[in-house]
Amino acid sequence: MxxxxxxxxxxxxxxxxxxxxxxxxxxxxxxxxxxxxxxxxxxxxxxxxxxxxxxxxxxxxxxxxxxxxxxxxxxxxxxxxxxxxxxxxxxxxxxxxxxxxxxxxxxxxxxxxxxxxxxxxxxxxxxxxxxxxxxxxxxxxxxxxxxxxxxxxxxxxxxxxxxxxxxxxxxxxxxxxAWPDAAPPDPEALEWARAMIDFWRTGRDWYARTMGKPDAALAENILLVLQAALVGALSGKHEIPLARELSPLGPARLRRFDLALDKARTALAARPSPVNPSLVLDWLATRMI
CATH class of the missing domain: 3.40.50.300 (P-loop containing nucleotide triphosphate hydrolases)
Structure with a gap:
């Protein structure tokens, strides 16, 4: 500044x-x-x-x-x-x-x-x-x-x-x-993020998805959707997609999720060798079970 x-x-x-x-x-x-x-x-x-x-x-x-x-x-x-x-x-x-x-x-x-x-x-x-x-x-x-x-x-x-x-x-x-206004989420990324949250509850139907090897751009968009949902859960803005689904996690688990998101973003952005997007998403999914 x-x-x-x-x-x-x-x-x-x-x-x-x-x-x-x-x-x-x-x-x-x-x-x-x-x-x-x-x-x-x-x-x-x-x-x-x-x-x-x-x-x-x-x-x-x-x-x-x-x-x-x-x-x-x-x-x-x-x-x-x-x-x-x-x-x-x-x-x-x-x-x-x-x-x-x-x-x-x-x-x-x-x-x-x-x-x-x-x-x-x-x-x-x-x-x-x-x-x-x-x-x-x-x-x-x-x-x-x-x-x-x-x-x-x-x-x-x-x-x-x-x-x-x-x-x-x-x-x-x-x-x-005041939290930044959330941009409309990418529909495909939103569907993946919703599937990850469902996996936390059920333990099913996640790994078949990542076998399709999502690319880095999709993985980054999934993390953006989850970050916006986290902000919504913390600020009570349940109109943000998936914020209502994250809210029941409570402060301790939301903090854990926040830190995990940071690590996942760092892994995707690592240079010169970013981590495989499928591995990053699998790690994030299992981190919250």
Whole structure:
């Protein structure tokens, strides 16, 4: 996110949450919460709202109603992710050779969090890839959150709160962005997804399908249908195809399904050698029995 116009376009799509962020940042009698979770919406919207929150906490415009102005030096630097008191924990913070944030990387940040912000506002640490955070890293972060650190605010971004440790959720304010509108599903993929859900219930009539060797495009569309259904089940939007069928799984199994979908997508997208689509779908089907 590098321009005010792009930022505004994303924030306008989430006006309700933007209003709540203003209240938390500027109107809370006890000050901003130390930890905030933003779930739902799209990746771009979650990241835009996190930067919007950082701007609210650091904008220098004297007009309270104008915050964030997006034109003062702190606001501009936050949008460009070069602000001294913004830590955006992306791949640049990963250890060499690591594909995820490590425990040692979190520990290396603790001295910074133990210091006051460099400016007159707040130091905001954004974790944009909480979905990829291991249990060990989550527990290490939790230890940092358990000790109040004046002037520090943490923002965790995730598609669904079920991906986080319950203890992280319990120590955070959680705001849910409006879910993206689901596009009409591909009919063939919808039929396959429905068959997979039936297989979970009956244990029958699945493997004869995958012997026909579905191609990668069909497999990807099946995963998209299942992801949309998962979003519908979590948000109560039962008009989304198959959302009603997934809802009885309950929070724990839905989280398990969410993580399994991530692994299946990763396998299909692996380079230079993606996993055979039939094997990916068979693995996903059996993972939920």
């Amino acid at each position: 590098s321009t005010g116009a792009e930022h505004h376009a994303l924030v306008r799509r989430q006006e309700r949450v933007a209003g709540l962020l203003r209240k938390l940042a500027l109107e809370s009698p006890s000050g901003p919460p130390q930890s905030l979770v933003l779930e739902g919406g799209s990746d771009d919207e979650r990241r835009a709202l996190a930067l919007h929150y950082a701007a609210l906490l650091n904008c220098t415009d004297p007009d309270h109603a104008a915050k964030p102005c997006l034109t003062c030096p702190p606001c501009r630097q936050i949008l460009e992710k070069v602000f001294n008191d913004l830590l955006f924990i992306d791949q640049t913070y990963y250890e060499d050779g690591k594909s995820q944030l490590s425990v040692s990387a979190v520990r290396a940040l603790r001295p910074t969090w133990g210091q006051p912000p460099r400016g007159n506002g707040w130091r905001v640490t954004v974790f944009p890839n909480v979905r990829d955070m291991s249990a060990d890293v989550s527990n290490s972060l939790l230890k940092s959150l358990e000790e109040p650190r004046p002037g520090n605010a943490f923002v965790l971004l995730t598609p669904q709160r079920e991906r986080l440790l319950e203890t992280l959720i319990s120590r955070s304010w959680v705001l849910t962005l």
